[in-house]
Amino acid sequence: xxxxxxxxxxxxxxxxxxxxxxxxxxxxGQVKVRIAAAGVQFVDVLMIAGEYQFKPEPxxxxxxxxAGTVEAVGNGVRGIAPGDKVITRHRPGAFCERxxxxxxxxxxxxxxxxFAQAAGFTSAYxxxxxxxxxGARLQPGETVLVHGAAGGIGLAAVQLAKLMGATVIATxxxxxxxxxxxxxxxxxxxxxxxxxxxxxxxxxTGGRGAxxxxxxxxxDVFDESMRCINWGARLLILGFxxxxxxxxxxxxxxxxxxxxxxxxxxxxxxxxxELARENMNKIxxxxxxxxxxxxxSHTFPLEEVAAAMQVIVDRKLVGKxxxxxx
Numbered sequence: 001x002x003x004x005x006x007x008x009x010x011x012x013x014x015x016x017x018x019x020x021x022x023x024x025x026x027x028x029g030q031v032k033v034r035i036a037a038a039g040v041q042f043v044d045v046l047m048i049a050g051e052y053q054f055k056p057e058p059x060x061x062x063x064x065x066x067a068g069t070v071e072a073v074g075n076g077v078r079g080i081a082p083g084d085k086v087i088t089r090h091r092p093g094a095f096c097e098r099x100x101x102x103x104x105x106x107x108x109x110x111x112x113x114x115f116a117q118a119a120g121f122t123s124a125y126x127x128x129x130x131x132x133x134x135g136a137r138l139q140p141g142e143t144v145l146v147h148g149a150a151g152g153i154g155l156a157a158v159q160l161a162k163l164m165g166a167t168v169i170a171t172x173x174x175x176x177x178x179x180x181x182x183x184x185x186x187x188x189x190x191x192x193x194x195x196x197x198x199x200x201x202x203x204x205t206g207g208r209g210a211x212x213x214x215x216x217x218x219x220d221v222f223d224e225s226m227r228c229i230n231w232g233a234r235l236l237i238l239g240f241x242x243x244x245x246x247x248x249x250x251x252x253x254x255x256x257x258x259x260x261x262x263x264x265x266x267x268x269x270x271x272x273x274e275l276a277r278e279n280m281n282k283i284x285x286x287x288x289x290x291x292x293x294x295x296x297s298h299t300f301p302l303e304e305v306a307a308a309m310q311v312i313v314d315r316k317l318v319g320k321x322x323x324x325x326x
Contacts, residue, residue: 002325003096004305007059009050012309015062017302023100026074031103033086037299038066038094039120040308040321041152042241047092048309054266056092062305063094066325067109067118077103085109087118095305097325107280110288117294120152120320123265125283125292126276127238128156128214131263132164133279136212136234140165145201145210145225147217148241149186150177152294152320157214158186159292160283166212169204171197171221173315180295180318192221201228209233222246233258241315295319 003020026032044062046052070084080086080103087107093099109118132138144161148154149170161168162185170186172178178189188204190197201210209230215222219242225235226249233256235248248260269276286292297318300308302325311321 001097002302003061004063004302005059006048006062009058010048012045012048012306012313015048015305015309017305020061020096022098026072026077026100028075029077029103030074030100031070031077031080031086031106032072032098032100033066033068033088033106034071034098035066035068035088035094035096035325036115037068037119038063038323038325039123039152040305040312040323041065041123042239042312043123044092045309045312054091061093061096063092063096063323064090065119065121065123066090066094066099067113067115067121068325070106071098073103080106085111085115085118087122089122095302095323095325097302107284110284112290113287113293116296116299116322116324117320119322120294120296121287122280124152124156124294124320125160125287126280127153127263127265128160129279129283130265130268130276131214131236131238132157132160132212134268134275135236135261135263136214138164138166138212141167142211143167143169143205143208143230144212144214145197145228146170146186146214147221147225148172148215149181150174150318151216151241152317153216153238154214155181155184155295155319156292158184160286161212161214162186163286163291169201169210177318180297184295196224198224198228205230212236214238217242218246219244220246222248226252229256229258231257235260236263237261238263296322298322299324 218240
């Protein structure tokens, strides 16, 4: 089978695509899946560079999420059968034609999603849902400021926050990205490359500021966000795509009665697995009901994995980037 290999920690152009031994029959509690599409994330870029907290030993097959068709199931597997269309989670191992994984890492694929949409679904929507529900305790009528709104987890947060009855202010770096964000439900759009966002957020909220800040960017964006928050605001820290972690000034948090909350899905899944499963079931139902739908702006064949990752590095992405495997 074809597979992407990270033979040594590298940049995207250091990956190779070559023949790799196909996995055998699934063992007890396992499922064999023919992968149709795999989601590409910023996490994958960090992992192949050896810069993610989880560092698999090279050589390894990258990729954390995919979608495909079940080919075989091992002894003891219930509720999954050959021919089922499924969403799969990997740690890592998704960028290949076939994979054998634990049945617990297999989810039913909503019928109204394509393989490409399903491949980029779980990480974005589980992150956004956990952030807004358990992290922010978001209430109807509150205002959410979503940074990086054109990215996968940003666009998912826009859709979910609107479903929860919030007013959504979304920021991004380009007008064409913001156009898509608006189509996905954002109430107000801010191009922060045109002079920041603080004053605009204050004006849009009648001087109060945002109740929730959803921030995967960090750096200067977090610093400016601290200047446009309401009393009791919750600042959700999801990452540092802007290049540096920010330093939350405790005097500002004190004055505003605000909270800075770290969001790490790996830790949440590990320490609260039952709640994580409940969340996943809820977002799968939302997808099945047509209430949320991933936006896929870029697709690439498996052989062009470096180009797919570079789209993410260059911040050209709107929604999700997907490798079409078969």
